[in-house]
Amino acid sequence: MTDFNNKPPADINLPVANEPGGFSGRWAKAHHILLYFVVATVVVWLSTGFYRVNADEVAIIERLGQFLHEPDGKAKIFEPGVSYHMPWPIDTVHKIPVQQKRTLTVNTFNAPADAYEDLRRSLLRRGASAELIGALFDPYVITGDKNVVHIELAVQYRIEDPEAWLMTVAGQHKDTRDARESMMNFMVCDAVLKRMGRLPVDGVLLEGRRLLPEMLGTAIDDAMSFKARKVEDAQHEDHDHDHAHKNDPDDNKMGDGHFHDEEMHIGVKVSQVDLVVVRPPNYVKTAFEAVLQAQADREVLRNRATTEANNLLNQAEAQARQQLAEGDAYYRRVVEAAKGESARFEQVYIQYRNAPDITKWSLYTETLRQVIGSADRVFSVQPGQKTVLSINPPEFDANRVQQNNPGQ
Incomplete structure (x- = not known):
């Protein structure tokens, strides 16, 4: 440092502005450090605006006390992902777990x-x-x-x-x-x-x-x-007007x-x-439990009776359906048989009208064939002829008699 006290005025050397270690140099250095610090602070502050919204969340940004809104007036919803907003205190991010x-x-x-x-x-x-x-x-x-x-x-x-x-x-x-x-x-x-x-x-x-x-x-x-x-649109005109309406609880207007x-x-x-x-309550718990048990027993008996009634009803309905089916089948069988006999009779009647004698003989022979066909032995006898028929007695089977009468 320059010594001003021990030197005459002619020998005093004043510091130059650009002299190393001078006042201006030190100020410039401090100014640069301060500038770097401010820039770094701004960069860090701006970097805090990045945020991440998880898959089960959405985000709403509040800017200076007001939510960001869509043109339709609804709050702007930010979907999951990485986004950016103005750092605090300008913006505040609210994450809401809508899926949770x-x-x-x-x-x-x-x-x-x-x-x-x-x-x-x-x-x-x-x-x-x-x-x-x-x-x-x-x-x-x-x-x-x-x-x-x-x-x-x-x-x-x-x-x-x-x-x-x-x-x-x-x-x-x-x-x-x-x-x-x-x-x-x-x-x-x-x-x-x-x-x-x-x-x-x-x-x-x-x-x-x-x-x-x-x-x-x-x-x-x-x-x-x-x-x-x-x-x-609340605008107070004056204190007296406000006070008058304030005292009226039924008035829905103020200013x-x-x-x-x-x-x-x-x-x-x-x-x-x-x-x-x-x-x-605990002091009536026993009484309520008794009521609950009675209600449960009643439900058990009611369900049992309902089940039995349903079973009987199902059996009766099944029997009724079976009888109706059998009656319907018998009805159809009889009707079909009657229709067949009627058709057969119509055919025979038409043949009889066309050829009575031939039809009579055909009916006679057919009937005789049915009668003779069921007999074991057939004897042909001329009119007025006498003959002796030998009939063998039935065979006696002792084993069959013993089976039919086991107690004798």
Whole structure:
């Protein structure tokens, strides 16, 4: 470094701008380093815009707080593959597994006993019965005839509308999936309460596992739609006008804006509902099991009687068909024989009209041939002639007599 203190003014050498180690040189070097750093940072930032969508997913891009839309107004869906978007914070990629089946377990009406285990132990020490504690604290649902049952569901669903699924819960929630499942759990509980409120307890407990899944599946799928109040062209003219309309609950207008109810959907499709638990309260479980056993015995007896009745009916129908077939065959046989005899008689009658004597002789000889043909011995006797016929007695077979009379 140049020393300015120990040299006279004439001997002072000022630093030159392009002198190595000078101020301008150091600044140029720092400027280049900063430029390289900025360029590298921009390149790395731009490279973060590449993303991959798996085969069972689709993607929706949110740009500056708004989803990218198609010309028809629907959200733009990006299919599986590798794509590029503007890096964060300009764009945000939301990947939605539309092919994945999810299961939501709803045990709101059948919470386990460990949820109040401490209180349960305290009451048991004080002499309260377990059945009474369960009756007081176990969650339940009320049927249409004011009875209590416990029910637990496993709802299988998949995402059908990615845009509606993303818009269901705002993004500022820490865990949007838990928030969505909490809302779906609320909707399922609402559908269960409404459906169970129309059914008797016998229909739930006795036929519930056969009929309830389909009924609840339809009700839950319908419950995933809801009405939301939306405002159009809302412009407040002044505070007094706003306050006047705000105090009127029946007025659907606010300033120049109009409210209307719009049908909305959370974007899921319920594919199956499984009943994990359908049971009566523990303190009446024995009585319900007795009823179930009686119902089962009744069904067994009814099925047995129905089977026997069907067998007898089938046998009777088979006999009736056989008799009808035999009668029809006999009828056809008699009719055909009668037709044959009638045709033969017509032919003989025509021959008789043409040649009576010849026809008589032909009939006589034919009849005589039939009679003589069945005889073992034939004797020809002239009119007025007497003859002696020798007839041998039948042969006696002792063995045949012994076989016909074994007891003698």
